Amino acid sequence: MSHNEIAISVKGLRKSFKNLPVLTGVDLQVKRGSIFALLGSNGAGKTTIIKILTTLLKQDGGTAVVNGFDVASQPGNVRQSFSLTGQFAAVDEILTGRENLIMIARLRHLKNSHQLADDLLKRFSLTDAADRRVSAYSGGMCRKLDIAMSLVGNPQLIFLDEPTNGLDPEARIEVWKMVRELTDGGTTVFLTTQYLEEAEQLADQIAILHEGRIIVSGTLTELQNLFPPAKIEYVEKQPTLEEIFLAIVGKKEEK
């Protein structure tokens, strides 16, 4: 991979909270224009990685380079080059959908903020709800607006922290569709999820975070190849990503 093809490069990233080590040496690389999924259980440190990459938190050690800028020494430049959709919909509930978008456009110092807002509302089929207060939106609509707000100004890189958490299946499929459309335009997507199906559906590259490290990473096919095939098989069956994940992490499947 040449230097220009890499959107995110992380080496030996460490972070502890008080005496509790959360990240103990994370290495990962994200290709420009791809969808990268970071998988891990609750509390594995997925959000911590996102917070460091988005300059909200300082690492204890290791380096992280986002779009060619070091997050520790050039946070201002890094902030120009990405957009974050956090774990909880970061929308202003008292404002309308349109006002939320215009606010972000103005904070990004863009001209024609009204036009940008109209375009995004249309693209996310929120035009009918545009002038309603966000407090009246459903969870799915909130998430759509949240992602739309992250697209203001066409950032090259988007972080999505558990984008479908708490959404119903229908809204989830809609969000997946939106994420796929993003990469059609060349945007890089870095997402975290605890839903294995989500990574399976969306990601070009998958990494599994466990006990502070990336224990496995690769494409879905590469991960499937890691799984030892059963010796006697009556029915041909590919292991699902869920099985791979649980086998590697070493936990029993709870049913």
Place this chain on the structure above:
Amino acid sequence: MNKYFFNDMGVMLGRSMRHILRSMDTIITVTIMPIAFMLLFVYVFGGAIQTGTDNYVNYLLPGILLISIASGISYTAYRLFLDKQRGIFERFFSMPITRSSVLWGHVLTSLVSNAISVVVIILVALLMGFRSSAGLLSWLAVAGILALFTLALTWIAAIAGLSAKSVDGASAFSYPLIFLPFISSAFVPTESMPTFVRAFAENQPVTSIVDAIRALLSCKPVGNDIWIALAWCLGILVVAYVFAMLVYKHKAA
């Protein structure tokens, strides 16, 4: 200072002013308690209170205005806490904006909303018989003192809002502030209090602020009170600002 500071702060101010205009109940709840106190003291207790003036509303109004500001600023703490909790802070901080503009937006909003409450209360006081022959300059001085007082308390509210763990915690800090005017010259002259209470009442900030405003509104010489009042307001303002910024940087880093 970042060249976009005023642009960013303008956006933030516009945002939280919309919050206030769309929930006028915050203005109503802030004004209703001071107005109730004013009615209670003027029409129930007032007859028994000897202040040496024949118009008790005139005597009472400065203290009532301070109570309204002390309860009004708890909404700033509340809004800051919600911003912090709901993740919109993270969105703002991950964007290329001037970070302090987020806080300044809230602070200026507090100034505007408290000014609205103060005007409402003065109008009610006028209906109850408040009269002042003060000129424009005196009124400007009163407005200036009240604005400084609001700013000083708003920065205290910012500390509370940013460091609170719950919504209740974010607004509970204002109760002692609301109570301070009661142990001051706001309702009764301090001469009538026992020595120990009197010593506290005469040396806490509210008394000098109340006395200065009262003197300005009744066209009497303000003497040293106005300087003591200004010193208190500025002192609290600077200390609270420094602490609030420390907490803010800590949360934002």
